Amino acid sequence: MVDLNDAQLVSQIGSGNPAAEAEFFHRMGPRIRLYGLRHLRDAHAADDLTQQVLITNLEVLRAGRLREPEKLASFVLGTCRMTVLDLRRNAQRKERLLEQFGADLLAPAPWAEPRVDHEQLTRCVQNLKERERAVIVMTFYDEQTGADPAQFLGISEANVRVIRHRAIHQLRGCMGVAE
Numbered sequence: 001m002v003d004l005n006d007a008q009l010v011s012q013i014g015s016g017n018p019a020a021e022a023e024f025f026h027r028m029g030p031r032i033r034l035y036g037l038r039h040l041r042d043a044h045a046a047d048d049l050t051q052q053v054l055i056t057n058l059e060v061l062r063a064g065r066l067r068e069p070e071k072l073a074s075f076v077l078g079t080c081r082m083t084v085l086d087l088r089r090n091a092q093r094k095e096r097l098l099e100q101f102g103a104d105l106l107a108p109a110p111w112a113e114p115r116v117d118h119e120q121l122t123r124c125v126q127n128l129k130e131r132e133r134a135v136i137v138m139t140f141y142d143e144q145t146g147a148d149p150a151q152f153l154g155i156s157e158a159n160v161r162v163i164r165h166r167a168i169h170q171l172r173g174c175m176g177v178a179e
Contacts, residue, residue: 010069013061024061025054028076035080040087049087053079117175124174132167135160 001023004012009027012020032053036046057076060066066075098105125133131153138149139160146157146164153160 005070006072007069010061010066010072013058014064016062021058024058028057028073029054031073032076032080035077036084039084045087049080049083053083056083120175121171124171127174128167128170132163132170135163136167136171139164 001009001012001019004020004023009020009024013024029050032050033046036049037043040046040049053076057079060075066072068075125136128136134153135149138144138152139146142148146160150157150160155163
């Protein structure tokens, strides 16, 4: 396959020869990557460009849609140029959209959960009475139902609900959350 010129290589790829496809990758991969490094100035972006251009061109070659097979290298580099222009156009579009709508994206959504100061929450839970703290911990941290804390503390489930309600009210006040 190394001895084939570009037109013969294109013909072999069109006929489904996997060795010809490997030779195509071997010939064109370094050129595409160099183009990417020169124009994108990022090794990862150049690797992505190489992969994208090789796959795009391989699909064209397999389908036999290359009009001038002897100009394979020019076709591949033209694809590189168009792909890089498309990447830049998309980046510019993304920047314009971020400038226009970025502030809205960074603003917290009205339905989003508020940020929790975990240290203050720890202090607030520690300030609860022992029974309230036990109900809160068993209910929310251990994810137990109302029956489990009731049995553990020797009280009714209704009493657990009342204790939990009052403890949550105290925690909200301690955390400065308006009800």
